Amino acid sequence: MPKAKYDQIYRDLKEKIETEVYxxxxxxxxxxxxxxxxxxxxxxxxxxxxxxxxDGYVQPMHGKGVRNIFRPVEQAAFTVGGIESFKESSxxxxxxxxxxxxxxxxxxxxxxxxxxxxxxxxxxxYYIQRLxxxxxxxxxxxxxxxxxxxxxxxxxxxxxxxxxDYLEGTLGITxxxxxxxxxxxxxxxxxxxxxxxxxxxxxxxITSQTFDDNGIQFEYTQSRHHPDFFRFQDVATRKTH
Amino acid sequence: MPKAKYDQIYRDLKEKIETEVYxxxxxxxxxxxxxxxxxxxxxxxxxxxxxxxxDGYVQPMHGKGVRNIFRPVEQAAFTVGGIESFKESSxxxxxxxxxxxxxxxxxxxxxxxxxxxxxxxxxxxYYIQRLxxxxxxxxxxxxxxxxxxxxxxxxxxxxxxxxxDYLEGTLGITxxxxxxxxxxxxxxxxxxxxxxxxxxxxxxxITSQTFDDNGIQFEYTQSRHHPDFFRFQDVATRKTH
DNA sequence: GCCGATTTGTCCGTATGTATC
DNA sequence: CGATACATACGGACAAATCGG
Numbered sequence: 001m002p003k004a005k006y007d008q009i010y011r012d013l014k015e016k017i018e019t020e021v022y023x024x025x026x027x028x029x030x031x032x033x034x035x036x037x038x039x040x041x042x043x044x045x046x047x048x049x050x051x052x053x054x055d056g057y058v059q060p061m062h063g064k065g066v067r068n069i070f071r072p073v074e075q076a077a078f079t080v081g082g083i084e085s086f087k088e089s090s091x092x093x094x095x096x097x098x099x100x101x102x103x104x105x106x107x108x109x110x111x112x113x114x115x116x117x118x119x120x121x122x123x124x125x126y127y128i129q130r131l132x133x134x135x136x137x138x139x140x141x142x143x144x145x146x147x148x149x150x151x152x153x154x155x156x157x158x159x160x161x162x163x164x165d166y167l168e169g170t171l172g173i174t175x176x177x178x179x180x181x182x183x184x185x186x187x188x189x190x191x192x193x194x195x196x197x198x199x200x201x202x203x204x205x206i207t208s209q210t211f212d213d214n215g216i217q218f219e220y221t222q223s224r225h226h227p228d229f230f231r232f233q234d235v236a237t238r239k240t241h
Numbered sequence: 242m243p244k245a246k247y248d249q250i251y252r253d254l255k256e257k258i259e260t261e262v263y264x265x266x267x268x269x270x271x272x273x274x275x276x277x278x279x280x281x282x283x284x285x286x287x288x289x290x291x292x293x294x295x296d297g298y299v300q301p302m303h304g305k306g307v308r309n310i311f312r313p314v315e316q317a318a319f320t321v322g323g324i325e326s327f328k329e330s331s332x333x334x335x336x337x338x339x340x341x342x343x344x345x346x347x348x349x350x351x352x353x354x355x356x357x358x359x360x361x362x363x364x365x366x367y368y369i370q371r372l373x374x375x376x377x378x379x380x381x382x383x384x385x386x387x388x389x390x391x392x393x394x395x396x397x398x399x400x401x402x403x404x405x406d407y408l409e410g411t412l413g414i415t416x417x418x419x420x421x422x423x424x425x426x427x428x429x430x431x432x433x434x435x436x437x438x439x440x441x442x443x444x445x446x447i448t449s450q451t452f453d454d455n456g457i458q459f460e461y462t463q464s465r466h467h468p469d470f471f472r473f474q475d476v477a478t479r480k481t482h
Numbered sequence: 483g484c485c486g487a488t489t490t491g492t493c494c495g496t497a498t499g500t501a502t503c
Numbered sequence: 504c505g506a507t508a509c510a511t512a513c514g515g516a517c518a519a520a521t522c523g524g
Contacts (some may be wrong), residue, residue, distance in 0.1 A: 002481050004492065025456065030508060041494045046509085054295075056420050059456040062509050063501030067456035069418065071359065083479040118312065177310065179297050180475045183318070184425050184445045184468035202443035202468060204425045215266065215300040215308035227425035227443060234421045234475060238324040240243050245511065271489060282513045287490090303490050304520030 009038050009048035017057050017070045027065040028058060056235030078134065078229045080206065083178045085164035086132055086140070095134045102194070103129035104156040106148065117145050117220035118209050124148040128159050131194050138195050139226040141203075150218040167218075174213040181207045182232060185224075195226055204230040250279050250289035258298050258311045268306040269299060297476030318472040319375065321447065324419045326405035327373055327381070336375045343435070344370035345397040347389065358386050358461035359450050365389040369400050372435050379436050380467040391459040408459075415454035422448045423473060426465075436467055445471040 013028070022028055029037065034045045049066060052058045057070045073079070078093050090097025105127045107113075114121045125145045132140035144163070146154060151167060158166045167173040185205045187197060197203070203224045210219040254269070263269055270278065275286045290307060293299045298311045314320070319334050331338025346368045348354075355362045366386045373381035385404070387395060392408060399407045408414040426446045428438060438444070444465045451460040 006492080032508075043495090044493060047492090049509095053418075056418055059418055059452060059454070060509065061454060061456065061502090063503080063507080064455075065502095065508065069452055069456045069458075081477075083477045175479045177297055177300055178477045178479070180477060182423060182473040182475070184441075184443060184471060186441075200425075200427075200443060202425060202441060204423075211300060211310060213300070213302060215302065215310050217310075230425060232423040232473075234423070236322075236324045236419045236421060238416045238419070247511080273489075284514090285512060288511090301490065302520090304488080304522080306489065306521095 005038075005040055006044045006047040006051075009034070009040070009045060010051045012038075013048060013052060014055070014057060017052070017068055018072070022068045024068060024071060026068050028068060030065060054235070054237070073233070078139070078225070079231045079233055081233050083175060083210070085162050086142075087162045087165070090134060093134075096136070098133045098136075099160050100131040100133070100138075101128065101156045101159045102131055103127065104159060113145070118217055119145065119147065119220065126151065126154050128154075128163075129190075130159060134229065139229045141191055141194060141224045143222040143224075145220040147216070147218045150212065150216055173218070175210060176213045177211045179209045179211075183207075191224060197226060200227050202227065204232075206232075246279075246281055247285045247288040247292075250275070250281070250286060251292045253279075254289060254293060255296070255298060258293070258309055259313070263309045265309060265312060267309050269309060271306060295476070295478075314474070319380070319466070319470040321471070321473045322475075324416060324451070326403050327383075328403045328406070331375060334375075337377070339374045339377075340401050341372045341374070341379075342369065342397045342400045343372055344368065345400060354386070359458055360386065360388065360461065367392065367395050369395075370431075371400060375470065380470045382432055382435060382465045384463040384465075386461040388457070388459045391453065391457055414459070416451060417454045418452045420450045420452075424448075432465060438467060441468050443468065445473075447473075 016022055031042055031045050031049070035042050038045065049058065049060060053060060057068070058066050059069050060066045078089065078095070080089065084092070086097055086099065107125050107127045109117070109119045109121050109123045109125055111121050113119060119125060126148055128144040128146070130142045130144065131138050132142060150173070151171065154163065154166070164175065168175060183205050184202050187201055187203055191197065191203060204227055206223045206225070208219070208221050208223070209217050210221070211217050257263055272283055272286050272290070276283050279286065290299065290301060294301060298309070299307050300310050301307045319330070319336070321330065325333070327338055327340065348366050348368045350358070350360045350362050350364045350366055352362050354360060360366060367389055369385040369387070371383045371385065372379050373383060391414070392412065395404070395407070405416065409416065424446050425443050428442055428444055432438065432444060445468055447464045447466070449460070449462050449464070450458050451462070452458050
């Protein structure tokens with residue numbers, strides 16, 4: 001938990017927006033006011049506001065002020081957003097998440113794997129297949145590839161709990177960046193075997209390459225979601241052309 | 242095209258990374274070096290680097306340096322990323338995009354529409370249905386709702402070209418923020434009527450609420466994509482817990 | 483282990499530009 | 504026109520992490 005001043009301000013403003021201390025479309029106090037309120041420099045206030053802007057919470061308007069454009073979202077499905085473990089996502093979506101390990105193996109990357117995952121050929125990887133349950137219903141099928149040298153000592157036992165807890169807690173790895181691609185793909189035999197898709201013949205597929213704070217890619221994951229329980233959210237800002 | 246100094250530096254570094262002047266996993270010059278190279282302050286360099294970090298191009302490492310973690314992506318499908326018009330996306334994906342307007346109507350928002358789109362009940366909207374072709378093949382079906390008072394004078398003729406060109410060019414609107422949700426949904430009768438989905442019974446659906454620089458939501462769009470020609474990309478960074 | 487040099491991270495105060503009212 | 508508000512930029516200071524001697 002960072003104790004940086006800008007982060008404190010960011011969290012404080014974020015909560016005020018979420019709890020409607022400032023209502024939708026209302027202006028926040030000016031930067032000058034916030035400087036006085038928080039007893040810091042203008043740069044620091046601006047940094048907090050920049051993060052809220054990136055989150056889609058506020059919109060700064062040149063010469064006018066900063067407007068609250070946040071609206072709460074209904075959480076009907078299983079919402080995916082930032083980098084989160086399944087455990088964290090389950091908690092945020094207020095569901096009980098459990099995991100069943102279907103496969104756990106050590107493999108050597110060949111050319112096909114290199115092309116798909118970004119791991120160099122010849123490198124030793126853990127390959128793990130896991131089935132994810134929400135409130136007892138199997139909804140997500142994960143195929144994980146972990147770089148063995150970066151993530152030593154992985155066991156099926158750990159995989160059935162939270163690998164991220166192990167990485168961040170026990171190994172002290174800092175997870176930093178995740179590049180994700182989202183596609184819609186036909187169901188496979190494995191999907192059908194474990195997940196009741198009713199009449200869907202597709203799944204929502206997130207593939208991600210995850211990096212630690214040394215810029216080393218230690219994970220490639222393909223996460224296949226039941227369409228009825230999948231929702232991906234995003235805020236984009238337009239770049240000038 | 243902003244002529245801000247940090248933006249120049251950002252673009253310059255971005256191009257150097259893309260053209261592999263710095264190769265994958267290589268360190269960029271230190272901030273101090275960049276300051277000398279560009280003749281600016283350290284803050285300005287840092288701002289450019291912050292944007293590259295958000296793009297997933299580099300990863301700064303405390304006490305060590307800034308590492309290039311960019312890898313070119315193969316463009317097999319139709320890649321969706323930031324806020325773009327169909328025209329812009331087509332060009333970026335190197336495809337010829339054309340548009341057929343299926344419906345063009347003025348409607349008044351009722352409660353159902355309010356709940357779905359975020360436009361208040363009673364407000365006057367343009368409703369537009371458009372079929373998008375890539376290289377002559379129909380692949381995307383768009384349902385647009387535009388706030389009439391914010392986007393006056395829209396015509397089917399404009400809708401068959403680029404509405405964004407009209408908004409930004411003729412009307413002088415600045416498009417700023419877009420909140421998007423991505424789901425996988427069953428095909429509808431309309432989908433099937435216009436798009437050849439082969440044996441897919443799902444589509445990739447992006448719904449977006451778009452705001453101008455006054456924080457006014459002027460657009461709600463549901464964009465339904467053929468699975469074979471859909472790919473959404475994203476870079477996430479992990480927040481400390 | 484310690485120290486100093488280097489590098490990134492945070493924060494401040496100030497100045498100037500530009501848009502709005 | 505002046506006052507207010509956000510945008511950009513500079514230079515400096517200190518902290519924290521890393522690395523080499």
